[in-house]
Amino acid sequence: MQALEGAEADEHLAKLAKAIGHPARVYILRMLSRKEARVCSQIADELPLAQSTVSEHLRILKDAGLVRSSQDGPRVGYCINFDGLRRLKALVAII
Amino acid sequence: MQALEGAEADEHLAKLAKAIGHPARVYILRMLSRKEARVCSQIADELPLAQSTVSEHLRILKDAGLVRSSQDGPRVGYCINFDGLRRLKALVAII
DNA sequence: GCATGCAATCGTTAATCGACGATAGGCAAA
């Protein structure tokens, strides 16, 4: 278990929070947490955004460790990274 | 109680998350939650930032509804807005 | 091999952020 306080924890929380600091990314995260629309194009279809923009949002969420991409099929699937999400919740909970 | 899901909730969570999407603001929030250093200059003293920069961070936290300024004395004091913080925790918890 | 469908990347543009110094405002003490 990583630290929940200190400069490192602050930076981690800031990074995670920044990643969900955009409505589209919150929407995507919720969508994935419901196990829906795991493919990028499906996500893009549900948002008034271009495919490239959605891909960028997914990259940001992935960089922050909140989303993982699974290459278990012909197409790339996206799913929640529960470790990252758990950590976000833990860090927020103790503010 | 406001909604915890839907586009409005997504935007609110994004706004709150964006506000804590910077290490200095996380630090300030933690500092205030410990009831320490309630005056702007004290906060600035503990950070490697100019007073004007800290004032700006406080404004952002205030705009997001995470911090309140109390004018109960000769100088302006800052404290946590527990309503906003509670809402942030609730919104994060159900992702 | 070639076409197709999907995701990632590139290049660009406008907007926003983060930081600073300098300045203005407000209140209490002298």
Next chain:
DNA sequence: TTTGCCTATCGTCGATTAACGATTGCATGC
């Protein structure tokens, strides 16, 4: 009233973000 301290705001600068269209890359199926 004047001085001094503290906070807010202004103006500026470079860096980052968000968005898009266009292009590239990568598998699979024909």
